[in-house]
Amino acid sequence: MIEIKVPTVGESISEVTLVKWLKKEGDYANRDEVLCELESEKATFELTAEQAGTLHIVAEENATLKIGDLACTIDETAAKPAGAPAAGAPAAAPAAPKAEKAAEAPKAAPQSDVKASPVANAIMSDKQVNAADVKGSGAQGRIMKQDVLEAINNAGKRGGAAAFTREDKVQKMSNLRKTISRRLVEAKNSTAMLTTFNEVDMTRIMEVRKLYKDSFKESHGVNLGFMSFFTRACSMALLEWPAVNAYIDGDSLIYHDYCDISIAVSAPKGLVVPVIRNAESLSMAGIEQKVVELAKKARDNKLTPDEMAGGTFTITNGGVFGSLMSTPIINIPQSAILGMHKIQDRPMAINGKVEIRPMMYLALSYDHRIIDGRESVGFLVRVKELLENPELMLIGKDPVKALLEL
Structure with missing residues (x-):
């Protein structure tokens, strides 16, 4: 009998929640076949069979387990049932339908x-x-x-009549949700958080995307989104304003000469912040490819603790939910976070004339203990300048000024 125990998943993680069994009691499992899903305070991961055999479940779903606790056992001496698929082989195809059934219209998927x-x-x-x-x-x-x-908007309406209930639903907080709650409260209580605002004219970025989106996807295999522009602009601004890319460690200030940008992603079980490493050295295509990869892993609950640790600055986009303005909370131990918002057409005064422009509010929340007003405003103004003039992101300054060495 082989014991399958909860493995070590990170230095700071001492317990996990058994979310779901993917195999049933008494089922035959092949070697390396996934048995269940476990959730730590940072990520979801899978437990696999170390040897082929019959599964005997020990821990129940939703149980909280310590590292090293027994989750299940595998009886490797059990005979393999007839008709069971081989390791890595797909399940047997269903029998062909009868002739009269074949003529029926296919049923809609649930x-x-x-x-x-x-x-x-x-x-x-x-x-x-x-x-x-x-x-x-x-x-x-x-x-x-x-x-x-x-x-x-139509919740609670059935057949045109309102349905009223007074039922309460009690649901145990997941480890991930408990961690999110603890960190948000800790950020509010342990930092001198302040938020500064600005707005950016998205006209040039939208023109660039419209002009090059097809050729960009054909060349690089990914869509040209907004996140690559914001990530690149923030990376350049962080190198110019190093305090925004630093954090406090006891009595010391830790400055980074690299930009590991955390991207806030809404996953099925809560908000997660996977990290784009060395974003300052990536191309626009490289950033977009990394965003797609991390977002897919977040949706599938496949992010590892390492992929969410060590960011130096965070970008969050409340605009996808329709938010016009908000004050994001710092992702500690980082010292700042940039909030993107909804793009909205607004009348703007341009060279003495009123023009309708696609505008976005930006919010920078920062720890005032390490970042002064001059640095926070200077950083946000630089981000705005780069976004409104994306050609500046190539060399960091106006091409004519570069030519004249000004």
């Missing part, structure tokens, strides 16, 4: 199996909306953002 757009997924996770309660309007029933918003 709503809960229908895919949703990333924004729709994020909203459903944040608002605790069941996908089965949302009618998708996209291609092949894909759930879109507007579908979720309509479902939320």
